[in-house]
Amino acid sequence: MMLRKQIDRLKRPFAKGSKYERFAPAVNAFDTFLFVPNHTTQKGAHIRDAVDLKRTMVTVIIALIPALIYGIYNTGYQYYIQTGEAFTFLDAFLHGSFKILPMIAVSYGVGLAIEFAFAVYRGHEVNEGYLVTGLLIPMIMPVDIPLWMVGLSVAFAVFIAKEAFGGTGMNILNPALTARAFAFFAYPTYMSGNKVWVSEASNVDGISGETILGSLASGVNVDYSMFEMFSGAIPGSIAETSTLWVLVGAAILIFTGVGSWRIMLGGVIGAAAMGFLFNLWGANALMQFDWMNHLIVGGFAFGIVFMATDPVSAAQTVRGKWIYGILVGILCILIRVFNPAYPEGVMLAILLMNVFAPTIDHYVVQANVNRRLKRKQHSATVQTA
């Protein structure tokens, strides 16, 4: 407990009534990472469950790691097969790390700085939500996006999507997707086309790094097998390509109960049904694209597992989660097919449903309210009769 004593000594100037009291949230954020604090229950139940928000958020990060590691590898893999150089797994991994780790560092650096500032300003503890957001943002960006754009997107997302609404737990939109949407609309040349999805594609001639949905939209044949799409050996945003490793994350989220399986299953049902309907219609290449393939390309799996399930921006009631999930799935395929200029169907679908989630919940809760009113009327009738 030497360490504990050291920390307590270091924290003394930040104690209540001391000189730097207002900076206590920032210091506590580091301290509580080392130690679960010695706080005891002061009111309410005298005993408490072992789970807290930190543990919940760290579980999401653990679930993200398989997809992240594969994404790092795939970045290098896409680069080397396009340039035609011989490479080993380690080469690919190092190339990916070299590209991606700085992005993660920038995302955490900028985002946490803003979070800490707001915690000090508002006088509350630093919420752990950004630990997940900060990792998600680089994972859904194209690999060659300049670092300053990552930083700017993060700042936009944290300021506008989160803190402007009152901070963690209050936001309407998923902050990570807001960051991506910001970059997508502010810097379209860095976020779409066939030159951004493979590392250094714009510097090397002859690289064609078109995503699958991009190829479909422009009427080019898709050369990838279903297995490649599923395993993720395809161009795309950094860590969204591998349905396989996303499913590993999904298994972690569902088993621990941290992610809502209802939203995930609802999304798959909605997208599969919509894809199947379009298959029957079959008017163009995008409509003919097999409904099963729709589920494993374009970041659908990543979006539905890690983004749509964000408990704050998703629907919060059980019935609402089903409706929300199914609608995300349907809208995603709808946007992909009818608006090929935006292959980011899943991002736009989730953001749109984020906006409607409170409305869905409102009607679900209203049904409960009406049930209660009806019960009252019944009991009044029984009494007077």
Place this chain on the structure above:
Amino acid sequence: MKIKSKIEALNKLFGININKNKKESEPFFKRFELSKFVLQKVINMSTDIKIRKGLTLRLKGAPTNTLKIAPPSTKFALKPTDFHGVFPKLLCKEGDEVQAGQPLFYSKYQDSIQFVSPVSGTVKEIRRGAKRKVLEIMISADKKQQSVTHKLPSLGKITPEQIKEQLLASGNWPFIRQRPYDIVANPNATPKAIFVSALATAPLSAQYDVVLEGQQDAFQLGMDMLSKLSPNLHLTIGAKESSQIAQTKNCTIHRIKGPHPAGNVGVQIHHIDPINTGETVWVVGAEDVANIGRFFQTGVFDASRTLAVAGHPLTSPCYYKSTIGASLEPLLDDVGAENLASLRVINGDVLTGTATSANGYVGYYNNTISVLPEGNRYRMFGWLPLAGPNIHSMSNTSLSWLFPKKQYTPDTNLNGEERALVVTGEMERVFPMDIYPMQLLKACMANDIEKMEQLGIYEVAPEDFALIDYANSSKIEAQAIIRDALDLMNKEVG
């Protein structure tokens, strides 16, 4: 048309004549709905209730079924704070000689409700807190033990008004509490039902078959008297209850099955005869019924209390025959509590009780005294998933799911810090009512009275949110939020 005639027959059976007050044009389905509702009520009355959502916590230190006589105590205290919302007006001062059953104070805003001394002796001290709020009226018991005797009318012909009068005059009234608001019942109200729960599902709590052992006659008499106050008297017992409680007469008995909070009377009311806006239900603790019964046997206020003293720091947790307001010191001495400074002594169960201290006093309502070690310690990296295997968690981010039978030894550590509400769905898992708990809590935090009413605030009491306190990952103090909201409703709506 067959269905229609059946429904009409059913309506007739229950004395419902829809056509009398309403026009012929009343849509058919509405009548059908009404009968469905009546049918449901009938079914609910006759069948038992199964609760699915909830959590039965397995903790070490449950009391053994031995019932001891508590070592005598000379120090007693009546705590006005046990009666939430009561503003005490004192009827005694320091140095007064009082008899057992003599009023010590009454409620300022409901002056017919009196609170009486559990023992005879001398008022030693009146302890006050901030703003001169009365915290404890301390009495040192004397040897004579004189008590106030009330003259009772013949029990065979006693009227509801007489019962009320007797209960109020003798100081038994505070045993009757009301929903909504979870406060001492308003004697002027007419309850639509009275509920007595003889089922305890909270961790380490006293089991009523032990508590009521040997008190069955008094319990039955108490139930008889309550049944005269309201014809809808409900008694709830466990699904497997085989003791004499299951033979109680003059009431509707419901067998309740399921995890905690199945024993919470609020959950039972919700499933048996839910409270609508403007309705009142009275609830009486099971042993309190026996106390009322004994009063009607003898004419003397009975302050005896059977207590389970439980908790894993104790060497021999068991049951004691004690008295309301008795000092806890001799009890804790007898039960083998060591290192008292590092323990938390709780009047009530570990989820809903009130913290007191080792030199505190037995509360007015609780049948359980829980003892837990304080948890003011640090845990390095304790927030990591799977860390702290000895701390139970409902969430699968810990290994508790692997050991469903394990008995835990919890302390009072918060296991985290308060955060914004993020995770959804975890409150619903432990809240077996047709109410959206998180939405209700948010309405309460926003002091949105209209929304609180719509979402069912009248049906809940703080204790129903105890498991939400326990299980929510944001460490939100749900019970405190609901208590404040109920106080606000009581003030604004009344």
